Amino acid sequence: MVEGPGATRNGRKAQVLIGKVVSSSAPLLNPCHAPLVGCTLIEAFTVGKEMFLIFNDTEDDNDASSDTAIRLHFGMNGSFRTRKVANLEQQPPSSSTPHWKQNDLKLYFENGINSGSYTVAEAWDTTVNYPVSASSARDKFTNLSSRDVCSVLFNAQNVFTSLRQLGSSLNISDALLNQEICPGVGNIIKIESLHRSTIDPRRMMGSIADIELRRLIRHARQYSMDWLKTGRAGTKLVYNQTVCGTCKGMTIKMQKIGGPSTDGNSNSNAISRVTFWCTACQPFNSTPLGSINGTMPSLTAGNEGTILGRNPTLSNRTQPQCPQHGHRATKLSRVRKEGANILRIFFTCKMKSCQYFHWADGTFPSCQCGKKTILRISKTKTSGGRWFLCCAGGGRGNNNNGCGHFTWATNDHLDILSTLLTPLL
Numbered sequence: 001m002v003e004g005p006g007a008t009r010n011g012r013k014a015q016v017l018i019g020k021v022v023s024s025s026a027p028l029l030n031p032c033h034a035p036l037v038g039c040t041l042i043e044a045f046t047v048g049k050e051m052f053l054i055f056n057d058t059e060d061d062n063d064a065s066s067d068t069a070i071r072l073h074f075g076m077n078g079s080f081r082t083r084k085v086a087n088l089e090q091q092p093p094s095s096s097t098p099h100w101k102q103n104d105l106k107l108y109f110e111n112g113i114n115s116g117s118y119t120v121a122e123a124w125d126t127t128v129n130y131p132v133s134a135s136s137a138r139d140k141f142t143n144l145s146s147r148d149v150c151s152v153l154f155n156a157q158n159v160f161t162s163l164r165q166l167g168s169s170l171n172i173s174d175a176l177l178n179q180e181i182c183p184g185v186g187n188i189i190k191i192e193s194l195h196r197s198t199i200d201p202r203r204m205m206g207s208i209a210d211i212e213l214r215r216l217i218r219h220a221r222q223y224s225m226d227w228l229k230t231g232r233a234g235t236k237l238v239y240n241q242t243v244c245g246t247c248k249g250m251t252i253k254m255q256k257i258g259g260p261s262t263d264g265n266s267n268s269n270a271i272s273r274v275t276f277w278c279t280a281c282q283p284f285n286s287t288p289l290g291s292i293n294g295t296m297p298s299l300t301a302g303n304e305g306t307i308l309g310r311n312p313t314l315s316n317r318t319q320p321q322c323p324q325h326g327h328r329a330t331k332l333s334r335v336r337k338e339g340a341n342i343l344r345i346f347f348t349c350k351m352k353s354c355q356y357f358h359w360a361d362g363t364f365p366s367c368q369c370g371k372k373t374i375l376r377i378s379k380t381k382t383s384g385g386r387w388f389l390c391c392a393g394g395g396r397g398n399n400n401n402g403c404g405h406f407t408w409a410t411n412d413h414l415d416i417l418s419t420l421l422t423p424l425l
Contacts (some may be wrong), residue, residue, distance in 0.1 A: 002074035004048055005227035008150040010072075010080040010201070011046035012052060016119055017082060017109050018044055022055070024248055026108030026118065027214075033107065033130060035301070041109065042067070047144050048183025051080070052137040053121075067134035072125075078126035084111070085118050086111040101125045107139020111231065128190060149184040149224040156217050163213060172208060173201045173275060177219070184222060186337055188274050189329025191239045193220035194277065195246070200259055200284045201275045237278075240424045242308040244278040251280040251307040254377075264326050274379050276423070279307070306378075306385035308423060322349040322356040324345040332360060332420040343374045343392050345417075345425065363413050367405035375409060377423050385423070387414060 008359055022036045043054035058066050059153045072080065072127040078100070083092060088108070094132075101124035146155040147162055156409045159182060167175030176182050177192045185193075194201050194392065197216040208216075226234045238243030244251050259272035321327040327351045349356040364373050375390035385408035391403025414421065 001076050001186045001188075002049065002078050003186030003189055003227075004046075004148065004150045005049055005224055005231075005233075007046050007049045007184070007318075008075055009227055009330045010045060010074065011051050013080060013082050014044035014051065014121065017041045017119060020109035020111065023108040023110045024116060026168075030105035030128075033070075035131070036070075036107065041070075046150075047137075047140050048148055049186065050140075052132070052141070054134050054137065056115070064134065069130075069132040069134040069137045070105075071125040071129040071137065071245065072123055073129075074123075075125060075127060077101070078124065080105075080121070080123045080126065082121050084118055085120055087116060088118070104161075105129045121358045128145070144180070144183045147181065147183055147222050149182065149189065150228050151184075154221060155376075156214070156221065159217050160213060161216075167205050169410075170205055171201075171258055172199060172203050172205055172216075173203055173273070175205055176216075177258065177271075179397070184224060187275070188225055188233055188236070188239050189220055190273075191276050192234070192237060195238045195282060196223070197220050198282055199297060201281045203275050204286065225416065227230060236383060238276045240422050241276065242419070247278060247280050249278070249280050250307060251278050252276055252308045253279055253385055254308060254379065255305050255381055256379045262345065266405075276308075305381070306383060308385045319416055319420070320358045320360070321369045322347075322351075322354060324354060324356065325349055325351055327403060329354075330356075330420065332422075332425055334425055340371070344372055345375055347420075360417060363416060364389055368403035369393060369405075373405055373407075375413070387421075389413065 017042055021038060021040050024037045028037075030032060034055075034212055039055040039057040040214075042056045043052070045052055045116055051074075053070045053072070055069070056064075056065055056067050072078075075081070077295070085108075087241060103124055104126045105121065105128050107121045109121065111117045111119055114307065145151045145153040145273060146158040162181045163175055166181050170178070173190060176194075177187070177394050185346055186307035191201070193216055196219040197212060199212055199216060211216075223234055235245065241252055242250065252273060254276045256272040257275040271340070318334050319327070319330075321330045330347055331350050332345055333348050334348070335344045345360045347358040349358050361375065364375065367390075369371050369391060371392060374392045376388055376390055378384055378386045378388060389405070389407050391402035391405040394404070
């Protein structure tokens with residue numbers, strides 16, 4: 001998921017387009033954007049994970065009645081860029097074009113009257129909404145910027161108040177991911193800031209003391225700003241890890257947390273997200289500030305799920321490694337390309353020029369389809385973090401074409417994978 005820092009960096013890229021006019025001579029990727037031809041981009045800003053481009057089709061910048069907007073949400077893997085071209089025929093280098101992604105936005109902006117050169121704005125794998133009310137976009141910016149973890153207008157007290165008032169009946173994980181409360185916070189920021197604050201992600205808001213909540217807000221802001229500055233997420237101490245980066249223990253658990261619940265304590269609009277936490281650094285204890293509906297979370301919840309870490313010394317098999325670059329350059333990957341081997345795992349080399357390849361599922365059984373079973377990890381409340389083997393085609397029925405094979409993975413299947421196996425492989 002593209003989180004607040006990525007969206008904010010995209011918004012900064014769009015700033016170079018302000019004051020430019022959408023060209024009338026350039027082709028349009030989407031015919032629905034035809035009304036934008038001849039319009040001037042007057043504003044470009046982000047709110048959390050959303051970016052808005054505001055256009056005006058008159059020469060009077062003070063006349064907001066004709067303003068319209070495009071909304072972009074970058075989803076899981078969306079991207080945005082601007083580039084200058086000398087003419088309409090000039091194509092970008094093939095190495096810079098993400099050919100595996102879907103091009104969702106392409107607008108040519110004139111660099112000047114009769115200049116003949118353009119600046120192109122492009123977005124891939126992005127949800128593009130047009131037309132969007134410009135006034136609604138501006139209202140969202142005005143109302144939420146002080147809570148946006150990447151905004152220069154960020155105000156920690158406003159976030160604290162919003163979490164207490166708007167998120168009072170929510171699980172802390174749902175509250176952090178609620179874009180009306182904490183715009184820009186995504187799953188990685190949530191997981192890492194909760195870990196640095198030593199808060200179990202399953203706790204309810206009502207169990208979190210003020211000092212804990214303020215510490216959490218501080219860590220979420222710091223992690224987000226470091227990410228924004230460098231363009232890369234900071235050190236992941238628990239996200240997609242099997243050994244805790246803080247205590248170095250094999251004490252990490254994972255499961256899907258959040259979303260609707262039967263007790264009415266969760267946000268009906270929330271989505272259950274895979275969450276990692278360290279059971280040693282983030283104990284499931286509660287500091288009641290007034291229980292939710294007179295009840296507190298069960299303190300036995302810490303016994304659920306499976307510890308992710310595995311002791312590599314238990315392995316009695318030699319792990320395959322790159323013959324040229326050795327064990328440290330060897331990694332596990334999964335086949336993503338459609339075909340007979342989709343989702344199978346294999347050993348390869350981190351060095352791009354190296355051709356090393358070795359299947360990693362030699363100890364896996366075949367399913368009734370006659371194909372190698374696929375290694376997956378459970379994300380449920382009771383067995384989260386436990387590996388299992390299943391048919392790549394899934395179960396029978398419901399448009400699945402698999403045989404429904406399912407067995408829990410054993411040490412015989414996992415030992416050879418050793419420490420290279422990560423939960424989100």
